[in-house]
Amino acid sequence: MRQNSSKVIGIAGGVGSGKSTVLNILRQKHDAVICMADELGHDVMRPGTAGFDRIRQTFGETILLPDGEIDREHLARQVYRDPDQLGRLNAIVHPLVLSEIRRRIRERDQDRLFILETALLFETGCDQLCDEVWGVVTEDEIRIQRLMDSRGYTREKSESIMGNQHSNAVLRTLCKRVLVNDGELRDLEAQIGAAVENLLENSK
Numbered sequence: 141m142r143q144n145s146s147k148v149i150g151i152a153g154g155v156g157s158g159k160s161t162v163l164n165i166l167r168q169k170h171d172a173v174i175c176m177a178d179e180l181g182h183d184v185m186r187p188g189t190a191g192f193d194r195i196r197q198t199f200g201e202t203i204l205l206p207d208g209e210i211d212r213e214h215l216a217r218q219v220y221r222d223p224d225q226l227g228r229l230n231a232i233v234h235p236l237v238l239s240e241i242r243r244r245i246r247e248r249d250q251d252r253l254f255i256l257e258t259a260l261l262f263e264t265g266c267d268q269l270c271d272e273v274w275g276v277v278t279e280d281e282i283r284i285q286r287l288m289d290s291r292g293y294t295r296e297k298s299e300s301i302m303g304n305q306h307s308n309a310v311l312r313t314l315c316k317r318v319l320v321n322d323g324e325l326r327d328l329e330a331q332i333g334a335a336v337e338n339l340l341e342n343s344k
Contacts, residue, residue: 153276156283
């Protein structure tokens, strides 16, 4: 990667759009550093952290596994039934994750692209940390079929999840660039390559 290429790129896209494929291409073909907020969310809930202590105090010992780890599946079922509890959990986890994202951006390798992926990119204000946000869009029917094939979701479940996320039309409005992931892998690779080249040319 050329000098002065340490731009921060946010990746946005709904379930089944192929964000993981985009991240893999950026990592493997463009030597990008990938920061995934979901993984950071797990880190801030590990035993010995401030997040773990606050979650245990808030939700009680019943959310712990025998080995002392937080039972994430149990906690998720508990909070998603109760918006108030979900709000309390988010109030603990989101600021800790945001703080870690900011730290990693400050300390990033100045010769590599830094890619930020989070399901709540705009909702948490993480888009403001990025030089650009790229949206990954895919036709709804293709997304539904992917989810049914890869995750075993029903059509109804797929449509329900998608209905709670930004539509392709909204992503086209919010994002600086749009990657269309409806076709062959080589087509997506070409779009990403062109986007990276354009970004670096404009940063000279």
